[in-house]
Amino acid sequence: MAYKARENTITIVSDDEDMEPHRSPEESGQWSKGFEIDGTVDRTEGNAELRDTIKVKLSKLDQEINSVESQLKPLQALHATLVRERTQLETQLSDITRRPVPDSTGSSTSSSKRAVRLSNSGSSKPRLIDYQTESFEWSSAVLSILKSTFKLPSFRLCQEGVVNAALDDRDIVCVMPTGGGKSLTYQLPAILGNRGLTIVISPLLALIWDQVRAMKDLGVECVMLTGSTSKEEQNEIYRRMESGSGHNGREIRLCYVTPEKISKSKRFISVLEKANTAGRLKRIVIDEAHCCSQLGHDFRPDYKKLSMLKTLFPRVPIQAVTATLSSKTMPDLLKILRLPPICDGRAANTSGTVFFSSPLYRPNLHYSVISKPSSSKASVEAVGSWIREHHTGESGIIYCLSKKDAEVVAEALREWSKQSIKTGVYHAGLEDWQKEGIHKDWRSGKVNVICATIAFGLGIDKGDVRYVIHHSMSKSLEGYYQETGRAGRDGKDSDCVLFYRGQDASRLSSLVYQDADGPSKLQEMLRFAEDLRTCRKVAFAKYFSHSAHLSASAWDHSETLGSSSTSSAISVCGICDNCTREPDSIVTMDVTLDAWRVLKVLQVVQREQGRLTIASLADLVRGLGGGTFAVIAEKGKKRGAADDKARVDLDSVCGGKVELNKEDTESLLIHMLLNGYLSESYHPTAYAVNVYIVASSSAFRLSRLTQSEVESGSIATKIECTFPAPKTKAKKPKKQKVSDEFDGSDDARTTKKPRAVKGSKAKAKIKKMPSSDRDELEAIHDLDRWDDVSEDDELLDEEEGLWGERQADGWTVKPGVDGARALTVSDSE
Numbered sequence: 001m002a003y004k005a006r007e008n009t010i011t012i013v014s015d016d017e018d019m020e021p022h023r024s025p026e027e028s029g030q031w032s033k034g035f036e037i038d039g040t041v042d043r044t045e046g047n048a049e050l051r052d053t054i055k056v057k058l059s060k061l062d063q064e065i066n067s068v069e070s071q072l073k074p075l076q077a078l079h080a081t082l083v084r085e086r087t088q089l090e091t092q093l094s095d096i097t098r099r100p101v102p103d104s105t106g107s108s109t110s111s112s113k114r115a116v117r118l119s120n121s122g123s124s125k126p127r128l129i130d131y132q133t134e135s136f137e138w139s140s141a142v143l144s145i146l147k148s149t150f151k152l153p154s155f156r157l158c159q160e161g162v163v164n165a166a167l168d169d170r171d172i173v174c175v176m177p178t179g180g181g182k183s184l185t186y187q188l189p190a191i192l193g194n195r196g197l198t199i200v201i202s203p204l205l206a207l208i209w210d211q212v213r214a215m216k217d218l219g220v221e222c223v224m225l226t227g228s229t230s231k232e233e234q235n236e237i238y239r240r241m242e243s244g245s246g247h248n249g250r251e252i253r254l255c256y257v258t259p260e261k262i263s264k265s266k267r268f269i270s271v272l273e274k275a276n277t278a279g280r281l282k283r284i285v286i287d288e289a290h291c292c293s294q295l296g297h298d299f300r301p302d303y304k305k306l307s308m309l310k311t312l313f314p315r316v317p318i319q320a321v322t323a324t325l326s327s328k329t330m331p332d333l334l335k336i337l338r339l340p341p342i343c344d345g346r347a348a349n350t351s352g353t354v355f356f357s358s359p360l361y362r363p364n365l366h367y368s369v370i371s372k373p374s375s376s377k378a379s380v381e382a383v384g385s386w387i388r389e390h391h392t393g394e395s396g397i398i399y400c401l402s403k404k405d406a407e408v409v410a411e412a413l414r415e416w417s418k419q420s421i422k423t424g425v426y427h428a429g430l431e432d433w434q435k436e437g438i439h440k441d442w443r444s445g446k447v448n449v450i451c452a453t454i455a456f457g458l459g460i461d462k463g464d465v466r467y468v469i470h471h472s473m474s475k476s477l478e479g480y481y482q483e484t485g486r487a488g489r490d491g492k493d494s495d496c497v498l499f500y501r502g503q504d505a506s507r508l509s510s511l512v513y514q515d516a517d518g519p520s521k522l523q524e525m526l527r528f529a530e531d532l533r534t535c536r537k538v539a540f541a542k543y544f545s546h547s548a549h550l551s552a553s554a555w556d557h558s559e560t561l562g563s564s565s566t567s568s569a570i571s572v573c574g575i576c577d578n579c580t581r582e583p584d585s586i587v588t589m590d591v592t593l594d595a596w597r598v599l600k601v602l603q604v605v606q607r608e609q610g611r612l613t614i615a616s617l618a619d620l621v622r623g624l625g626g627g628t629f630a631v632i633a634e635k636g637k638k639r640g641a642a643d644d645k646a647r648v649d650l651d652s653v654c655g656g657k658v659e660l661n662k663e664d665t666e667s668l669l670i671h672m673l674l675n676g677y678l679s680e681s682y683h684p685t686a687y688a689v690n691v692y693i694v695a696s697s698s699a700f701r702l703s704r705l706t707q708s709e710v711e712s713g714s715i716a717t718k719i720e721c722t723f724p725a726p727k728t729k730a731k732k733p734k735k736q737k738v739s740d741e742f743d744g745s746d747d748a749r750t751t752k753k754p755r756a757v758k759g760s761k762a763k764a765k766i767k768k769m770p771s772s773d774r775d776e777l778e779a780i781h782d783l784d785r786w787d788d789v790s791e792d793d794e795l796l797d798e799e800e801g802l803w804g805e806r807q808a809d810g811w812t813v814k815p816g817v818d819g820a821r822a823l824t825v826s827d828s829e
């Protein structure tokens, strides 16, 4: 295969006078031969050999320099002692003569000034390189391999620039959105060109498996070293890395490892050292590089140890890739990885770390939030109906809060759809073979929908995922954004739907309340879910501009270097639910009186030591349950006894009940939580953490007023909420009249109840109400396992919290937590 010599040459001009200026490769004749693509040698082979020889020499020189440096250390220490002694004598002399002390730092200042002068003098302005658009000697080979090996028609976003910079042996930081195509930026250079090994450090096994499988499918010599690699296999890989070839004569091009391998395996490092000395260690890629920084949201201690890489292999380029990197985290990342300052990939200096970024917003993702029915059965039906209506037979993911939820939702969906929605389950509790199996079935289309915990997705590269549903919201907007990013990786339109209900907040709260910023992150997630007006793209941009210091404009454009703007105007997406909804589908109401009533009721509840969750408080203020509420049981008494209840008379306490439907009342409570009128109080038990709603200190601003003051409308504190407008005033079917308000049973309603419930005549009825507020609390920290390099490979597994047991119509809670309550139920009025 022959390649034309490139037209544009890069003349590298050194700042250092002592160094001989680099000659362009044409001048030096180094580009007279070409690249090798998987064994096919072209005319630039000589160039490859020359590079290898130089690399070997460089490596030897590094060793010598290290040895000299170690001899220098004692001399430097002696030097410091002598300088200190001299300074002391000078001070003494100055005291005696009473003359001003000469500046002891003077000499170093002047020497550094001289250094600056020296470096400035004689240096001409270096030519800047535009890696994104310029042509390079390898350009035609790159395009050919993109098409022939990767079967892709063209590059997208900043891929081409990153590939060029990688082939130019530069240190790189690359920020591209989830699913943007970061892998190609290091896989392509790894298999193109002269022999050599690229190490990819990746945090998750699922991600590693997936990528190694994909590379092998393309015929690339790709291996992985993880805790599950057998000893024999590992030895063979080490042998091949050391010797540079295998039994088939082909050299390993890509080796995927976990960060633990770098930080804990001496053997692995020693193999890398040997490969480096032989000039074969070509590049080190750090995937999810933001994990290096403690300032980011996803710090992993083993990533911090990657700082050793530049010390051990100063001449091996590092490529750090991530989907989230803020202006705040960037300097930290450079410092940890010991990378030189960044320069722009479109106007790069000949030294420094080349930086690339692409807009973070993905215009093919359509975000929406849908109100979730309260009963588990109805919520599954809502999800199933949505799938049928929008994506029959297409691929999707349903994220659930816990392993048990994932299993229950999958089973219910199968049953409801009479097996027509082909559903699988994935979570960290499955055996590897089960995970592999489900993954395979999903890829082949045997399974349409995976009901999964957050263990599923990282590194799962399926392009045609047409929808990501959240059956329960994520713990943070970061998580939500990342999880939804698994939709539409092929660039085609896809849906990201959050099925949301305010009472879900309690369950999540109990899981995050001990994390430093867990509650505040959850609040932001809630704000997003409750927001019926702001464009979802704008909401993400605003959130990340504060939480991650990503400039708001990064959502529309590539991040520019040094940008820390947080207020740049950002265009609306025009495709999310909030951009596309009819203006009259939502109503903004003054709910100050309702909020006041909530606070008045809470005053009584707190006085009686009552304990209410969002759901039970919503029921109580709406006059359900005959005004009774649970209080702390006296010591030694059986829980659930009649005298564990107190009663509030709504008419006398607050002049009546809250006249909103249940969903809107829950929304109001969430609104009051987010705005500081209410707060949560956490009560750990042996089995779970119960989350109760209490009035916060600022509640007094409103609760101190009289009803007539509130009703006069002339008060400073006014609370407004936006709710979905009532859809219809049509009569409800008889069947739903009584029980649909809070019945988790099979005949509970399947559609959202119209707001106009007041006035309907319902018979009082005693019903056993499932304790939805004390749902099972199962560990949701269902991240896929991290790898370990120990011999035993005791892989991390997830705790399976078994705090609740699913019954036909909801969750019951194990002993020790409040049991089901008997309530007098009446539909409104």
Ligand SMILES: Nc1ncnc2c1ncn2[C@@H]1O[C@H](COP(=O)(O)OP(=O)(O)OP(=O)(O)O)[C@@H](O)[C@H]1O
Residues within 6 Å of the ligand: 152, 153, 154, 155, 156, 159, 176, 177, 178, 179, 180, 181, 182, 183, 184, 323, 459, 461, 462, 463, 485, 489, 490
């Ligand atoms: N130039 C391209 N044209 C079309 N599809 C591409 C291109 N580059 C990559 N892809 C596809 O995009 C998908 C996502 O790529 P990749 O897995 O590299 O994303 P990523 O940026 O690493 O995402 P994540 O952050 O989720 O790991 C893959 O299916 C890949 O084949």
